[in-house]
Amino acid sequence: MTTPLIHARPVERRQVAALPWRHGPDGIEIMLVTSRETRRWVTPKGGRMTGLSDAESAAQEALEEAGIEGVVGDAPLGTFRYLKILKRRAPRWCVVAVHALEVRVEHETWHEQAERERVWISRDEAVRRVDEPELKALIAAFEGQALTARAR
Known part of the structure; x- marks a missing residue:
């Protein structure tokens, strides 16, 4: 008797991202x-950080990757999936x-x-430039409203 193969779904890595925005x-x-x-x-994104909420982690990624700070929404706008492709893994x-993340400060360096x-x-241009369909949809639907938010 053979054992049936169980196809386990691969473990997905959880990350956080900021959607930096401003009124132009x-x-x-x-x-x-x-x-x-x-x-x-x-969008600026990365792993969840020990000792920080997901919103705070997203704001930290925005500071490191884009040099921006502002008011970050506590509740996520939504989620998207993507396939992370690295050269050596x-x-x-x-x-x-x-x-x-409503941007209030943009650092020169x-x-x-x-x-x-x-x-x-x-x-509209952001929707055209990103590759991930679910992220395109989140950006397209975004109206610039800040819900419960904290300065970061």
Whole structure:
């Protein structure tokens, strides 16, 4: 008698992201940054940080990757999945909780400045530039409202 194969779903890595935004002259503007290895346009994101809430972790990623600070929403806007592709390791699925970050401070220099580009663009252009369909939908639906938020 053979044992049936059990197909376990691979463990997805949980991450957090900031959706940096501001009111521009023509409406909502979104900041995107380039990823370090593939140079795709993405939102600042990374792993959850010990001792910080998910919202605080997202704000910290925005500071490190884009040199921005502001008011971050406590509740996520939603989540998206993407396949993280690294040069020296196997691809891995990640699930990312996205928190709105109304940008109040934009530093001229920041930690990952030499590794990334950052750009302010319209919401429609941000939707065109990101690759992940679920992130496109979150950005397209975003109206710039801050729910329960904290300064970070």
